[in-house]
Amino acid sequence: MSEFDVIVVGAGPAGASAAIKLASAKANVLLVDRADPPGSKNVSGGVLWGDSLSQVAPDWEKGPVERYVEAKGVSFLTKDSRISIDFRSKKFGEYKSGYTVLRTKFDAWLAKKAKDSGAMVVSGVTIDKLSMKDGKAIGVEQAGETITADAVIIAEGANSRVAINSGIKKKPSDRHIALGIKEIIKLPEKTITERFGLSSAKMGFASEYVLGFLDGGVKAGGFLYTNKESVSIGAVISMGDLRNNNQTYSFNIIEQFKEHPFIAPLLEGGRVEEYSAHLVPEGGLAVNSIHGNGYMIAGDAAGFTFSNGLVLQGMNYAIVSGIVAADSFLQKKEKGIGAGANFSNYTDNLSKTFVLKDMKNFRGVDAVTWSNSIHQTIPAIAEEAMLNMFSESGEPKEHLAKILFKSLKERKESKKDLAMDLYRMMRRM
Numbered sequence: 521m522s523e524f525d526v527i528v529v530g531a532g533p534a535g536a537s538a539a540i541k542l543a544s545a546k547a548n549v550l551l552v553d554r555a556d557p558p559g560s561k562n563v564s565g566g567v568l569w570g571d572s573l574s575q576v577a578p579d580w581e582k583g584p585v586e587r588y589v590e591a592k593g594v595s596f597l598t599k600d601s602r603i604s605i606d607f608r609s610k611k612f613g614e615y616k617s618g619y620t621v622l623r624t625k626f627d628a629w630l631a632k633k634a635k636d637s638g639a640m641v642v643s644g645v646t647i648d649k650l651s652m653k654d655g656k657a658i659g660v661e662q663a664g665e666t667i668t669a670d671a672v673i674i675a676e677g678a679n680s681r682v683a684i685n686s687g688i689k690k691k692p693s694d695r696h697i698a699l700g701i702k703e704i705i706k707l708p709e710k711t712i713t714e715r716f717g718l719s720s721a722k723m724g725f726a727s728e729y730v731l732g733f734l735d736g737g738v739k740a741g742g743f744l745y746t747n748k749e750s751v752s753i754g755a756v757i758s759m760g761d762l763r764n765n766n767q768t769y770s771f772n773i774i775e776q777f778k779e780h781p782f783i784a785p786l787l788e789g790g791r792v793e794e795y796s797a798h799l800v801p802e803g804g805l806a807v808n809s810i811h812g813n814g815y816m817i818a819g820d821a822a823g824f825t826f827s828n829g830l831v832l833q834g835m836n837y838a839i840v841s842g843i844v845a846a847d848s849f850l851q852k853k854e855k856g857i858g859a860g861a862n863f864s865n866y867t868d869n870l871s872k873t874f875v876l877k878d879m880k881n882f883r884g885v886d887a888v889t890w891s892n893s894i895h896q897t898i899p900a901i902a903e904e905a906m907l908n909m910f911s912e913s914g915e916p917k918e919h920l921a922k923i924l925f926k927s928l929k930e931r932k933e934s935k936k937d938l939a940m941d942l943y944r945m946m947r948r949m
């Protein structure tokens with residue numbers, strides 16, 4: 521007989537949600553995290569979008585959340601300009617947006633919820649791999665010791681030691697992984713509320729940026745989110761560009777972003793409190809199968825993030841996949857199916873949710889996210905069009921279409937590539 525019903529590897533949003541769900545159903549669960557306390561090595565922008573967490577923690581909005589997003593921005597930054605959409609809506613009350621969260625606090629709170637629900641939570645322990653017997657996972661291995669369980673939920677995030685060591689995931693290529701870097705900058709609560717034009721100290725601003733001006737043409741997306749008394753600012757950088765260019769390092773990308781003429785004033789008077797870096801999966805599903813005999817893979821470990829340059833979501837996908845993995849175990853247990861079961865029901869159940877539907881429908885969106893068109897051509901053309909439209913030269917005015925065509929004609933980039941990227945944008949974004 522196994523020592524545990526389920527071992528959950530990783531106490532991020534995926535693992536903690538799975539553990540809460542399982543423990544609440546009286547399953548015997550071990551939740552293990554390499555960090556002590558759990559979550560202390562985790563990084564997110566981070567806006568927790570939607571309300572998925574209420575399935576396992578109905579009171580989560582009263583937990584350690586920072587500000588409710590009432591204003592969402594998207595900007596293209598060129599060297600001299602910012603071209604933005606600043607979307608604010610009273611309807612963000614009915615259309616759930618999200619709360620900014622600070623992961624060190626938030627993950628510790630979630631792990632405690634798992635413990636309070638009855639899970640055994642062990643922190644500061646790194647699991648090495650699955651323990652396999654006759655093609656079935658019978659538990660996990662740590663420093664040569666085996667801990668047995670009827671099922672393992674691998675929720676170890678993008679840096680997937682267990683899945684890779686167990687031969688169920690390949691090391692990701694540069695195309696399928698990006699580097700996220702983040703700083704937390706301390707500012708007074710009142711300054712944040714006033715500076716970002718927010719209606720109260722409970723309300724927040726969240727914005728993504730296309731950073732089209734970086735040295736060496738490195739492609740990166742920026743983000744800036746307001747917390748109660750700090751802002752989270754950071755960049756997600758193409759790993760290939762980072763490796764292959766000879767002039768820009770990860771740390772000076774965030775510096776260039778912070779020093780941009782239309783970002784620096786937002787940070788004025790702030791003090792850097794925290795600096796962190798983390799991998800971000802790109803391009804959808806990162807494994808051939810998210811289930812096997814005796815195991816399921818949830819969250820970032822499976823590649824469940826949605827990133828298209830305008831939004832970056834992953835925590836909500838992690839939570840839903842963790843809960844569905846837990847449910848799928850409980851389904852098998854109810855039928856009396858014991859250790860090493862084949863969890864194909866996890867794939868079936870997750871296919872009915874937005875997680876696998878989005879992975880399927882938006883497959884290939886990374887080609888758009890990291891295209892030259894998004895990062896260079898479109899911002900440059902938009903900048904020129906805006907300058908033409910919003911200035912007075914003393915000459916007769918031109919139609920917008922003519923301005924755009926002229927600007928496009930003057931640029932060196934391939935028109936065919938731009939047309940292709942625009943087509944992909946229509947199809948995939």
Ligand SMILES: Cc1cc2nc3c(=O)[nH]c(=O)nc-3n(C[C@H](O)[C@H](O)[C@H](O)COP(=O)(O)OP(=O)(O)OC[C@H]3O[C@@H](n4cnc5c(N)ncnc54)[C@H](O)[C@@H]3O)c2cc1C
Binds near residue numbers: 559567675682836
């Ligand atoms: C810079 C940045 C900004 C982001 N912004 C957002 C955002 O605004 N909104 C959003 O929704 N998503 C955002 N994301 C994505 C989001 O952070 C992830 O999708 C989400 O954290 C995935 O949750 P997870 O539980 O799958 O993995 P993780 O949160 O990575 O948790 C994995 C856990 O497993 C533990 N672990 C790892 N290996 C082992 C091991 N071998 N043994 C034991 N424990 C182990 C880790 O310590 C960690 O606690 C961002 C990501 C980054 C990097």
